[in-house]
Amino acid sequence: xxxxxxxxxxxxxxxxxxxxxxxxxxxxxxxxxxxxxxxxxxxxxxxxxxxxxxxxxxxxxxxxxxxxxxxxxxxxxxxxxxxxxxxxxxxxxxxxxxxxxxxxxxxx
Amino acid sequence: xxxxxxxxxxxxxxxxxxxxxxxxxxxxxxxxxxxxxxxxxxxxxxxxxxxxxxxxxxxxxxxxxxxxxxxxxxxxxxxxxxxxxxxxxxxxxxxxxxxxxxxxxxxxxxxxxxxxxxxxxxxxxxxxxxxxxxxxxxxxxxxxxxxxxxxxxxxxxxxxxxxxxxxxxxxxxxxxxxxxxxxxxxxxxxxxxxxxxxxxxxxxxxxxxxxxxxxxxxxxxxxxxxxxxxxxxxxxxxxxxxxxxxxxxxxxxxxxxxxxxxxxxxxxxxxxxxxxxxxxxxxxxxxxxxxxxxxxxxxxxxxx
Numbered sequence: 001x002x003x004x005x006x007x008x009x010x011x012x013x014x015x016x017x018x019x020x021x022x023x024x025x026x027x028x029x030x031x032x033x034x035x036x037x038x039x040x041x042x043x044x045x046x047x048x049x050x051x052x053x054x055x056x057x058x059x060x061x062x063x064x065x066x067x068x069x070x071x072x073x074x075x076x077x078x079x080x081x082x083x084x085x086x087x088x089x090x091x092x093x094x095x096x097x098x099x100x101x102x103x104x105x106x107x108x
Numbered sequence: 109x110x111x112x113x114x115x116x117x118x119x120x121x122x123x124x125x126x127x128x129x130x131x132x133x134x135x136x137x138x139x140x141x142x143x144x145x146x147x148x149x150x151x152x153x154x155x156x157x158x159x160x161x162x163x164x165x166x167x168x169x170x171x172x173x174x175x176x177x178x179x180x181x182x183x184x185x186x187x188x189x190x191x192x193x194x195x196x197x198x199x200x201x202x203x204x205x206x207x208x209x210x211x212x213x214x215x216x217x218x219x220x221x222x223x224x225x226x227x228x229x230x231x232x233x234x235x236x237x238x239x240x241x242x243x244x245x246x247x248x249x250x251x252x253x254x255x256x257x258x259x260x261x262x263x264x265x266x267x268x269x270x271x272x273x274x275x276x277x278x279x280x281x282x283x284x285x286x287x288x289x290x291x292x293x294x295x296x297x298x299x300x301x302x303x304x305x306x307x308x309x310x311x312x313x314x315x316x317x318x319x320x321x322x323x324x325x326x327x328x329x330x331x332x333x334x335x336x337x338x339x340x341x342x343x344x345x346x347x348x349x350x351x352x353x354x355x356x357x358x359x360x361x362x363x364x365x366x367x368x369x370x371x372x373x374x375x376x377x378x379x380x381x382x383x384x385x386x387x388x389x390x391x392x393x394x395x396x397x398x399x400x401x402x403x404x405x406x407x408x409x410x411x412x
Contacts, residue, residue, distance in 0.1 A: 031242050032148050032166045036141070060245075070316055072246040072338070073233035090233035092142045094187070094203075 003042055004055030008062040016083040018053055021105055023098075024078045025056035026066055031074040033092045040095050041077070044102070052102055079105060109208045110136045112404050113200050115188045116215030116348075118145025119390045120380025122172040123397030124213050124404075129179035131405050136209065137176065137183045138202045144169035145217050146381075147390055149239045151267060156390055168390070188216065193354045196375040196411070211407055213400045214352060214363060214371065215379045218345035218388070223255060227312035228339075235318030235338045240267040247272045247338050253321065255309060256342035257284050262291040264342045269300040276336075278304045280326050312339060347382045360385065369400045377403055 006014050006024060015022045025041045027034035038056070045054035059066040059074065069078060069085055079087040079101060087101055112128050114121045117139035128135045142148065150165030159168075177183060186203025193212070200207045220238040222228055228236055237243040240254075244267050252272045254265045257279035268275045277295070282305050284292055295301050304323075310331070311322040320335045347361045356364040356372040363371060363383040371378050379400035380393035 028245070030245070033142065033239075033242060036143075070234055072235055072317070073237055073243050076233065088233070094141055 003038075003045065004053065006055050006057040006062075006065075008064040011057070011062075011065050014053070014055070015080050018080070018083075020051070020053045021102070022053045022055075022080040023102070024080065025054075026059055026069075026071045026074060026076040026078065027056055028058060028060050028074055030060075034075040036092050037075045037077070040098065043095070044098055048102060051106065081105060109197060109210065110134050110182075111209065111408055112136075112211045112213060112401075113138060113198070113207055113209035114213045114215060115191075115200065115202075116140065116145065116213075116217055116380065116382070117143040117173070117183065118147065118169070118215065118217045118380060118393060119172065120217070120382075120393040120397035120400075121145075121213070121215035122169070122176050123394040124215060124379055124401040125176035125181040125397075126172070126179060127398050127401030128404060129176060129181045131401070133405065133408065135176075135181045136207055137181055138188050138200065138207070139183050139185050140187050140216075141185055143183070143185050144173070149241060150263070151241050153390065188351055190351060190353075193352070193373045193376050198375065210411060211375045211377065211404045213377045213379055213397075213404060214349075214355065214382060215393075215397060215400070216348035217381045217393070218347050220341065221343055221346040222341055223309060223343070225309055225311055227314070231312060231314065231318055231339075234316055235314065236312060236341070237338065238341045240264040240340055243338075243340075244268050244271045249273045250337035251335070252276070252338040252340060253278050253309070253334075253336050254340045254342055255279075256344075257281055258286040258342070258344070259288055259291050260345075261342035262287050262295050264340050265301050266294060266298065268340065269298050272300065272338075275301045276304050276334075277301065278307050278309060278323065280306070280308045282306050282327075309339065345381070345388070347385075349382055369396065369403050375407055377407075 077089040111133035113136045115138045147165035152162045154162040189201045192199040197208045248271045251274045253276045265275045306326045307323050309321045310324045313320045349361050362385050363378045377400040379396035381388045
């Protein structure tokens with residue numbers, strides 16, 4: 001399955017107006033650690049397909065959205081529920097940590 | 109069972125792996141979830157021999173990894189969690205799995221040491237940072253501080269100067285004695301970079317982001333405030349040695365070395381920045397990796 005890419009243009013429709021839990025990976029091509037997180041995010045997208053919407057946004061091509069959410073470090077993984085950012089995880093983390101957060105948010 | 113388990117995948121760990129695999133030793137590298145170590149967070153490396161045009165840190169690490177894998181090293185991208193070092197074979201836990209090895213090389217390097225001042229922790233990722241190559245573009249036309257006085261701090265400042273309006277290097281000491289002359293020349297000739305000596309940050313202020321810092325003059329104790337958009341921390345680094353409970357360390361946490369490259373446990377060796385606090389350089393770490401690997405071969409020969 002191809003990775004889902006959000007943009008400034010469709011962020012509201014895809015993320016904020018979504019009924020599901022949405023996870024957004026803020027990344028840029030020049031960010032080395034982003035490349036380490038990317039495969040983990042893709043795996044999570046497959047494992048949680050149908051339950052959680054998981055995608056990424058390139059902050060070089062889309063500056064408005066990262067600005068709005070105060071993103072100043074990459075990679076930043078932000079969890080959105082009912083249009084609100086409810087959790088931010090910065091830097092490279094274990095897949096288990098992401099899963100714990102997702103499971104906790106799905107249960108709440 | 110592995111002949112050797114190498115914990116860490118920076119220049120020390122991967123060089124050790126190149127040597128042990130070429131010596132036909134069954135080698136496992138516990139690479140950590142951020143494999144490749146500190147060089148993954150750098151840009152152009154100009155002092156690694158063999159690259160007259162310089163080489164990008166991440167490219168160098170990828171090349172080392174390929175070289176080690178090419179000779180048969182197995183690489184696990186999980187963090188070391190604990191180990192039983194009482195007797196060979198040693199047991200190592202990483203990513204929820206147990207691995208057993210006749211010998212171990214600890215090459216876990218060092219990690220960012222934060223300032224530990226009020227207002228810092230909650231703003232990490234919101235103006236407080238420790239990796240200019242990762243985060244510098246967010247500070248386009250902004251004013252930032254780099255804290256530290258070594259070459260690492262100078263490099264952070266130079267990278268930031270490509271984006272920021274103004275870069276202020278804040279250093280506790282009166283003069284920059286830890287940075288190389290070549291680095292200092294680059295710093296001094298860059299019109300965007302200012303040096304603030306004899307000063308330290310005692311508090312970082314702001315709501316959700318960094319807005320200003322409280323600075324203390326280390327000579328006069330005078331306190332002043334400075335509006336700023338970002339703080340990059342590049343002070344001395346902390347060895348990643350805490351999880352190695354049975355291994356002897358000094359008061360700063362650096363692993364104690366006996367006889368060049370050995371720890372207090374027979375069969376457990378150490379290489380790189382995790383023990384070497386004086387020469388924290390990629391090439392030095394790689395050299396220690398080679399030394400540890402050669403010692404591992406001798407040790408295993410003795411076990412037979």
